[in-house]
Amino acid sequence: MATVPRTRAAAKPRTVASRPRNEFGVWFVAGLRTPFAKAGGALARMDALDLSVPVMKAMLAKGGRPDLVNWGAVIPNLTVSNLAREAVVAAGGDATIPASSTIMACSTSMMGAFQAAGMLDDKGRSLALVGGAEAMSRIQIGLSQGLSDDLRKFMDARTGGQRWAAVTGTRLSDVRLFIPQIKNRATGKSxxxxxxxxxxxxxxxxxxxxxxxxxxxxxxxxxxxxxxxDDLVLRMDELGRDGIIRPDxxxxxxxxxxxxxxxxxxxxxxxxxxxxPLTDGAAAMWVATDQGLKRLPADVPRARxxxxxxxxxxxxxxxxxxxxxxxxxxxxxxxxxxxxxxxxxxxxxxxxxxxxxxxxxxxxxxxxxxxxxxxxxxxxxxxxxxxxxxxxxxxxxxxxxxxxxxxxxxxxxxxxxxxxxxxxxxxxxxxxxxxxxxxxxx
CATH class of the missing domain: 3.40.47.10 (Thiolase/Chalcone synthase)
Incomplete structure (x- = not known):
């Protein structure tokens, strides 16, 4: 068996294991997604919200009003705090639908499905819309925290002296950009x-x-x-099918x-x-109880x-x-x-x-x-x-x-x-x- 060099005292893996303990059944139901494209490709002009909206529109048209939405993206965007809520509104969904965002790296929208399953109770919540998006072509570059602090001081300044103090107080080491990287923060390795x-x-x-x-x-x-x-992928003007597959x-x-x-x-x-590969795309699915299933088309694939x-x-x-x-x-x-x-x-x-x-x-x-x-x-x-x-x-x-x-x-x-x-x-x-x-x- 493979071994790993020990860098500190070994710790037992910590696990949270759950079973659906509700009296009703919980179902995962197949949804829709965009075609997936390599970063810098056919979907490069779209951010995570742009990618989410057509999928959410199609899901709402197919399944009607869900009782809640759970959506997520891993790469942060300073203009969108709660992607789920913004996507519901931008897609023209009922503004009274509660919507929350989940982040768990590559497990983001699967974790969202588990969370939704735990929230369904057949007491007003029997159907959830779950999904997520990533726009690897539109990663937002930020400023160092020190430079951000100084710029905020400059913007808030009311006198020329205050502005000058903010500018001259900036350390040269803070004048740099922060580019998100696909590496683990704790280990420093990709x-x-x-x-x-x-x-x-x-x-x-x-x-x-x-x-x-x-x-x-x-x-x-x-x-x-x-x-x-064919019935899993939503054709878009930019791309009709997955663009990464290499059949040859x-x-x-x-x-x-x-x-x-x-x-x-x-x-x-x-x-x-x-x-x-680094990829742009969005995907969705439903989580439903037995009652929630009745609100979806009868021919949509589902699994308990x-x-x-x-x-x-x-x-x-x-x-x-x-x-x-x-x-x-x-x-x-x-x-x-x-x-x-x-x-x-x-x-x-x-x-x-x-x-x-x-x-x-x-x-x-x-x-x-x-x-x-x-x-x-x-x-x-x-x-x-x-x-x-x-x-x-x-x-x-x-x-x-x-x-x-x-x-x-x-x-x-x-x-x-x-x-x-x-x-x-x-x-x-x-x-x-x-x-x-x-x-x-x-």
């Missing part, structure tokens, strides 16, 4: 650098990563060709790409081809929420994106299920090295026993059931939208299966966190 460590620790080869990436593109391309995405890529083409995060050691294995887990690990003593590998076996053991009992596995592909590491870990007896604290025999992971219509590597990964995207996709896939079939949907998130849910076709 997601890619952390995943390079994971790949080395779990001995995930470049070939294994590229094979998973190739499969993601091939499956996503086949899904579009077969019409699978190959192992040879992927193999020619240079390492993207470890460019100096000669041992780097993560590339632009086996890492999810059986159980879920929100998990956090000690990011200083474990690989940053390993949280789902702890949560998945616990969730299954708690429900008396094995890997083979799960008909559909939708694992978020932040990096294919992360996916491969999770799959290797959850089959490692030592990891299960000493880290996940699971003693149940869970069996062999069924690779043939993994991400049947592609994942984030090919489709794209707008942070705030990925949860609603992957859940809607999984729900539609599960809807085509026999009653009683189960699905696991998993997302890793920055900060050593993750969300996993167990769904059932009822």
């Amino acid at each position: 997601m890619g650098e952390h995943t390079e460590d994971m790949a080395r620790g779990w001995q995930i080869s470049r070939e294994e990563q590229d094979e998973l990436a190739l499969a993601s593109h091939q499956k996503a391309a086949a899904g579009w060709q077969a019409g699978f995405f 890529t190959s192992m040879a083409a992927l193999g020619r790409l240079k390492p993207a995060f470890d460019r100096t050691s000669g041992a780097g294995t993560l590339t632009a081809g086996n890492s999810s 929420l059986v159980d879920y887990e929100v998990n956090a690990i000690d990011l200083f003593n474990e690989y940053l994106l390993m949280s789902p590998a702890y949560a998945i076996p616990r969730l299954l053991a708690r429900n008396g299920l094995t890997y083979g009992d799960i008909a559909l596995w939708e694992l978020h592909e932040a990096f294919t090295a992360q996916v491969a590491s999770h799959i290797k870990a959850i089959q490692d007896p030592e990891f299960l026993k000493t880290k996940a604290k699971v003693t149940a025999k869970l069996g062999k992971f069924p690779m043939e059931r993994l991400n049947p219509h592609g994942g984030s590597i090919a489709i794209g990964h707008p942070f705030g939208a990925t949860g609603a995207r992957i859940l809607s996709q999984a729900i539609k896939e599960l809807w085509a299966m026999p009653k009683g079939a189960h699905a696991i949907v998993s997302i890793c998130a920055d900060g050593g966190q993750g969300t996993v849910t167990l769904l059932r076709r009822d």
Whole structure:
């Protein structure tokens, strides 16, 4: 089993695990999303609010007035505090709908779905609209805190002397811009650098990563060709379908790409081809009780929420994106299920090295026993059931939208299966966190 160098005393992973304990059923219902585009591409002129509005309009037209909205974006924008509320208003929704925003890195809109599930009570709340957006092309650049303070003093000044004092009091070291970066604040390392460590620790080869990436593109391309995405994706003037999928890529083409995060050691294995791209897009779904389902079209795919887990690990003593590998076996053991009992596995592909590491870990007896604290025999992971219509590597990964995207996709896939079939949907998130849910076709 892979090990992590200890930088401080080991701490037990902290977990918040919840089951829907309501007397009524809770359902996740497939929604709509924009096509996803690589940052700087077809959707580059739109910010998170611009991306959210057409999706929210289409969802409101299809499902009517929800009782609440939960929406989120990870990258902050100084002009929008509560994206959920702004999107409802801008979309022409009923101004009396309560709307709140959630942020949990890549798990943002899945966490929003869990939060909505806990708020439904059939006492005025039976249907929630959930989703999120990310505009990686429109990241707002800020000023250092010191320069911001001095500029505010200058703007508030009432005399020339006060203005002069504000200007002359500015330190040269404060005259700089703050550009948000995709790295963990506590460790100072990027997601890619952390995943390079994971790949080395779990001995995930470049070939294994590229094979998973190739499969993601091939499956996503086949899904579009077969019409699978037709009722999940809202066509836009700017883009009619996902713009990142490469149906013509190959192992040879992927193999020619240079390492993207470890460019100096000669041992780097993560590339632009086996890492999810910076992406623009928005996605939505519904969360409903049995009563709430009656307010939606009868033919919309839905799945019963059986159980879920929100998990956090000690990011200083474990690989940053390993949280789902702890949560998945616990969730299954708690429900008396094995890997083979799960008909559909939708694992978020932040990096294919992360996916491969999770799959290797959850089959490692030592990891299960000493880290996940699971003693149940869970069996062999069924690779043939993994991400049947592609994942984030090919489709794209707008942070705030990925949860609603992957859940809607999984729900539609599960809807085509026999009653009683189960699905696991998993997302890793920055900060050593993750969300996993167990769904059932009822």
